[in-house]
Amino acid sequence: MYPQLFVVLTLFVSSAIAGDYCVADLNLPDGPAGYSCKKPSKVTVDDFVYHGLAAAGNTSNLIKAAVTPAFSAQFPGVNGLGLSIARLDIAAGGVIPMHTHPGGSEILVVIQGQICAGFIDSANDIYFKTLNKGDVMVFPQGLLHFQINAGKSPALAFVSFSSPSPGLQITDYAFFANGLPTDLIATTTFLPKDVIKKLKGVLGGKN
Amino acid sequence: MYPQLFVVLTLFVSSAIAGDYCVADLNLPDGPAGYSCKKPSKVTVDDFVYHGLAAAGNTSNLIKAAVTPAFSAQFPGVNGLGLSIARLDIAAGGVIPMHTHPGGSEILVVIQGQICAGFIDSANDIYFKTLNKGDVMVFPQGLLHFQINAGKSPALAFVSFSSPSPGLQITDYAFFANGLPTDLIATTTFLPKDVIKKLKGVLGGKN
Amino acid sequence: MYPQLFVVLTLFVSSAIAGDYCVADLNLPDGPAGYSCKKPSKVTVDDFVYHGLAAAGNTSNLIKAAVTPAFSAQFPGVNGLGLSIARLDIAAGGVIPMHTHPGGSEILVVIQGQICAGFIDSANDIYFKTLNKGDVMVFPQGLLHFQINAGKSPALAFVSFSSPSPGLQITDYAFFANGLPTDLIATTTFLPKDVIKKLKGVLGGKN
Amino acid sequence: MYPQLFVVLTLFVSSAIAGDYCVADLNLPDGPAGYSCKKPSKVTVDDFVYHGLAAAGNTSNLIKAAVTPAFSAQFPGVNGLGLSIARLDIAAGGVIPMHTHPGGSEILVVIQGQICAGFIDSANDIYFKTLNKGDVMVFPQGLLHFQINAGKSPALAFVSFSSPSPGLQITDYAFFANGLPTDLIATTTFLPKDVIKKLKGVLGGKN
Amino acid sequence: MYPQLFVVLTLFVSSAIAGDYCVADLNLPDGPAGYSCKKPSKVTVDDFVYHGLAAAGNTSNLIKAAVTPAFSAQFPGVNGLGLSIARLDIAAGGVIPMHTHPGGSEILVVIQGQICAGFIDSANDIYFKTLNKGDVMVFPQGLLHFQINAGKSPALAFVSFSSPSPGLQITDYAFFANGLPTDLIATTTFLPKDVIKKLKGVLGGKN
Amino acid sequence: MYPQLFVVLTLFVSSAIAGDYCVADLNLPDGPAGYSCKKPSKVTVDDFVYHGLAAAGNTSNLIKAAVTPAFSAQFPGVNGLGLSIARLDIAAGGVIPMHTHPGGSEILVVIQGQICAGFIDSANDIYFKTLNKGDVMVFPQGLLHFQINAGKSPALAFVSFSSPSPGLQITDYAFFANGLPTDLIATTTFLPKDVIKKLKGVLGGKN
Structure with a gap:
């Protein structure tokens, strides 16, 4: 009597898989909606768990900060x-x-320390505030924003995104850390050429 | 004079295909938005027609019911x-x-018999009603719902979904028809262990 | 001890409502995503059940057919x-x-009789077939399609859409049942003016 | 010379607002895509910051746990x-x-303590693991899942969702904390009536 | 000191790519959301620039017009x-x-000449107007529309779509330029068979 | 005999409207998906036609350029x-x-003159090229980009967006044309304070 139930239920197994999740197989081609899916038979709980955010990032660098992503890649x-x-x-x-x-909104929660965070909207209005432990702030998609340690001890925060692959474009890095010609930067940003050259020097951009 | 028209129109043929439809090729990788597409040149009308719902499902089983899906798989x-x-x-x-x-809303139309159908929402409100032939009921995405034969003769209904692969998770089956440890089920559902073990026995779950 | 649980759960009630469903309040403004929502406190099971498809449509008309919609309106x-x-x-x-x-794909299931159904895609390929009781056919979004009674007795089908408001544009009605100038129709369809005028007469279009 | 620049830029201000964000005005009607927007002129940084998650929830309750949401409501x-x-x-x-x-996927990060978390998919496969501080786990949309304190001290986690209003449906609460008739629950869950009545007693459901 | 910054930034490079763009690789399978992506390492500026719209289309044809698409294909x-x-x-x-x-809305801007453009909506209302140089008109997704040169000199317009692959279905071509049986066309359009046959002759349809 | 047809068709009229279009009523509240819709009975062809792009923008300003939007506002x-x-x-x-x-991708077509256009992606790669009359370039959503007149005569281009309200954030304006404190700008951009102050002077920002 029961086998029939199992037949019915087994039918659903194959049909339902596609809609539940799609663990990325980074070796297969990706598409506009993300990476191709790993075969369901090879998926384990370890595909849904990530340990890479457990350790603090190394902040011994120029910005005294580190961003450790758990994006789809x-x-x-x-x-x-x-x-x-x-x-x-x-x-x-x-x-x-x-x-x-470019690809998603962000929500930040402060775990430790104090962070001054803010963003600028398309209307050019400014929104910034000093956040304490447990405070949450949301940054709408695609808008310029920043986070500064506002205290005297290390700060820790987790930031979530509305996309598995939200992208990241640091303005300084986009302007000064590649081969964008100094003349072109000057023309499109109104920054003095000597400043551009200096920042290129610091950030590794070619002249 | 006409060949030019055909050139123009032929141009559109290749460009337009992608947006019209994407018959699943189950042998190619799938992605977050569904399966890869069968080559247009191999698509026939039979890809858009399905005969699998014409015959009644076998209801000689525990639940005296059968669900026959026409999902993308x-x-x-x-x-x-x-x-x-x-x-x-x-x-x-x-x-x-x-x-x-988990992946879609459902709309049900009664073709034969009487069905008592209902759902419970996130606010814990209950919505259920006995439906007669020709009646339609909608079940919002992801909410717990059920259908019971409310008459004395067989009931038949068709249910449509807002997704080609809406998934299906039968609560009893999720709890009692796999290897979820009895202790863990008891802890997360408050059900007595003897009841859990008994239902595992009926539904094929491992202890 | 329990009141705290209820406090927690009551918190979710208000927060969760918005995501579960949005029964249309046709008296409030609509937006790009559909109508505004009826207040949750006024929603009953009758908002999720529709009786309007239980009775056969009146087919004593020009096309010997009737379409009875259960769209959001x-x-x-x-x-x-x-x-x-x-x-x-x-x-x-x-x-x-x-x-x-214009706004959605369609899936048809034959409940009674025989229906010859088909569609034409952007590549100008034709897909049509005679469907029997229980057969299902899918029509991709926005493409021209038709259904013809292919038997000698009345046919009944239910059609579902991937949108709560898919729209409907009957080509003949769009061309010949309004005030579109005859010259303009002739220019954009290559149809002879006498044919246009005759069909306007049949379908109620103004000359 | 500059006023013209400001004219140009001022033009964008009004046009761009709508796409940047839409702070909910809970007094206006909501729609399928969420609440209506607060007037831009009344929006301040405090609309983007939330303090309600800074304090620990009260866990002196039946489940020894508390969920404190920061959803759109x-x-x-x-x-x-x-x-x-x-x-x-x-x-x-x-x-x-x-x-x-029902309305979104979830990502969890452990801030303190140990949590055993897991979910069951549509194929009835089980995925669970004990997570330590800094570990992350993702729960696909609409699937049954749970979190258990797996240590001897209090655990703290933040969970993010892919929706501003993901909803929440606790199975026990849906079954036993409202007025769903005992017979109906028994029929649709296979649980013994005495167990149902006992859980109704604990969770506040009516018989 | 700086290498650490570069490590951090390099991390983002791989993670961010997927969300920025997905240049189509027409040799890989396509999916419901579009074509698979070309490998980022092979993408150049020439993938984002298209010269194919620089030359006028050949209008020496039946319709004295040409549509030159820059769709994803x-x-x-x-x-x-x-x-x-x-x-x-x-x-x-x-x-x-x-x-x-079928797959997108359209916005038209007149660059040269005069164009009479219009559409018919699902309510069968007609919207048409003669547009001059610099005028813009929008045509909602999936609705029947047309464009006619309303002047005495050549007209040029650019049309943008809300989809990379919006499709195109010319009514006349769908009816009369393939093998759709004359009887079937007559039944579903009410057009006289002699008119159908004549238009098939002009447009290349088979009888 | 025909009145029945009209009854059927009239039924569709009300049901279909919502899905066809939603002309913004700027006096009603807006929501996450855009503005509320103007009443269908008040919609005319002039709602779908825009004359505001016919005249050249005034380029007698700092940037010797003008952007004239036809966004939903x-x-x-x-x-x-x-x-x-x-x-x-x-x-x-x-x-x-x-x-x-922040809210959409852009496609540009050069109508007159020469334009050097480019963008920088999340991987910090640079893509720029000089475009001639009729050339088209696409800029993926949310990425930094620019356009420079590369010739000796005025240039004209039309740019389309994948959103009715894509927003616009000019980096210089976001940094230097509002009240963002000079210290905060210096900290988050590494620019020298004297340069920041000078640009604030040019762009109207407060110190």
Whole structure:
């Protein structure tokens, strides 16, 4: 009597898989909606768990800060699920410089320390505030925003995104850390050429 | 004079195909938005027609009911089109137990017999009603719902979904028909262990 | 001890409502995503049930057929849920003329009789087949399609859509049942003016 | 010379606002895509910051746990931005019982303590693991999942969602904490009536 | 000190790529959301630039008009980006016949000459107007529309779409330029058979 | 005999409207998906036509350029249709400075003159090219991009977007044309304070 039930239920197994999740197989081609899916038979719980955010990022650098992403390229389990997460470590005096995420909104929760965070909208209005432990702030998609350690001890935050692959574009890095010609930068940003050249020097951009 | 028209129109043929439909090729990788597409040159009308719902499902089983899906895994023509369909056969005394479709809303139309159908929402409000032939009921995405034969003769209904692969999760089956440890079920459902073990026995779950 | 649980759960009640469903309030403004929502406190099971498809449509008309929709304007419960349904009655000799649904794909299931159904894609390929009781056919979004009674007795089908408000544009009605100037129709369709005028006469279009 | 620049830029201000964000005005009607927007002129940084997750939830209750949401109903700034967040406090011995979020996927990061978390998919496969501080786990949309304190001290986690209003349906609460008739529950869940009545007693459901 | 910054930034490079764009690789399988992506390492600026609309289309044809598309099949750079463009050349006396785009809305800007453009909605209301140089008109998704040269000199327009692959279905071509049986056309359009046969002769349809 | 047909068709009229279009009523509240819809009975062809791009923008300004948008705030007919358009006038020596559109991708077609256009992606790769009359370039959503007149005569281009309200954020304006504190700008951009102050002076920012 029961086998028939199992037949019915087994039928659903194959049909339902596609809609539940799509763990990224980074070796297969990707498409506009994300990476191709790993075969269901090879998926294990370890595809849905990520340990890479457990350790603090190394903040011994220029910005005294580190961003450790768990986007679909690092954490294939989020592929197709419409969200991802990252860890922010900001040492005293550290800063996550002005940047945007072209593909998603961001929500930040402070775990430790104090962070001054803010964004600028299309109407050119400014929104910034100093956040304490447990405070949450949301940054709408694609807008320029920043985070600064506002205290005297290291700050820790987790930031979630409305996309498994939100992208990241740090303005300084986009302007000064590649081969964008100095003349072109000057023309499109009104910055003095000597300043551009100096920042290229610091950030590794070619002249 | 006409060949030029055909040139123009032929141009559109290749460009337009992608947007019209994407019959699933189950042998190619799938992605977050569904299966890869069968080559247009191999698509025939039979890809858009499905005969699998014409025969009644076998209701000689525990639940005296059968669900026969035409999701993208069974009916590749619906892949990417945002909808699918299934057939419900519920014998007298039969029931489609409490379940959810994680990936889509459902609309049910009664073709024969009487069905008592209902759902529970996130606010914990209950909505149920006895439906007669020709009546339609909608079940919002992801909410627990059920269908019971409310008459003395077999009932037949067709249910459509807002996804080509809406998934199906029958609560009892999720709890008692796999290897979920009895202790863990007890802890997360407050059900007595003897009841859990008994239902595992009925539904094939491992202890 | 329990009141705290209820506090927690009550918190979710208000927060969760918005995401579960949005029964249309046709008296409030609508937006790009559909109608505004009826207040949750006024929603009852009757908002999710529709009786309007139980009776056969009147097929004593020019096309010997009737389409009875349960779109969001008739069945407010589907608003925002991504699907809707309609009933097709096609008497012997009847036809649902060439038409499109600009806003959604369609899936048809034959309940009674025989229906010859088909569509034409952007590549100008033709797909049509005679469907029997229980057969299912899918029509991709926005493409021209038709249904013809292929038997000698009345045919009945239910059609579901991937949108709560898929729209309907019957080609003949769009060309000949309004005030579109005869010259303009002739220029954009290559049809002879006398044919246009005759069809305007039949379908009620102004000259 | 500059006034013209400001004219140009001022033009954009009004046009761009709509696309940047839509802080919920809970007094205006909501729609399928979320709440109506607060007037831009009244929006301040406080609309984008939420303090409600800073304090631990009260875990002196049946489940020894508390879920504190920052969904659009509590934190209007996330409305329309495709994400939200909540705080989980789970005392030693505590549990977030089996539940689903009908409207979104979830990502969890452990801040303190140990949590055993898991989910069951549509194919009835089980995925669970004990997570330590800094570990991340993702739960695909609409699937049954749970979180249990796996240590001897209080556990704290933040969970983010791919929707500003993901909903929450706790299975036990849906079955036993409202007026769903005992017979109907028994029929649709196969649970013994005495067990149902006992759980109704605990959870406040009517008989 | 700086290498650490570069490590951090390099991490983002791989993670971010997927969300920025997805230049179509026409040799890989396509899916419901579009074509698979070209490997990022092979993408150059030429993937984002298209020269194919620079030259006027040949209007020495039946309709004295030409449509030159830059859809994802011609211009792979738009794949996944939600938009595309095409060039319309309409000689004096020329016309773009009644047609629909099943997969997207259209916006037209007149560059040269005068164009009478219009559409018919699902409510059967007619909207048409003569547009001059610099005028813009929008045509909602899936609705029948047309463009006619309303002046005495050649007209040029660019039309953009809300989809990288909006499709195109010219009504006349769908009815009369393939093998759709004359009887079936007559039944579903009410057009006289002699007219159908004549138009098939002109447009290349088989009898 | 015909009245019945009209009854059937009239039924569709009310049901179909919602899905066809949603002309913005700027006096009603807006929501996450756009503005509320103007009543269908008040919609005319003039809602779908926009004359505001016919005249050249005034380029007698700092950037020797003008952007004239036809977004939903200026051209309510595009509301909800997933696209919009704007006109770029760039005098000799003019430039559209580095900017992003947070809410949409952009496609540009050169109508007159020569334009050097480019963008920088999340991987920090640079893509730029000089475009001639008739050339098309696409800029993926949210990425920094610019346009420079590369010739000696005025340049004209039309740019379309994949959103009716894509937003616009000019980096210089976001940094230097509001009240963002100089210290905060310096900290988050590494720019020297004297340069920041000078640019604030030029662009109207407060110190």
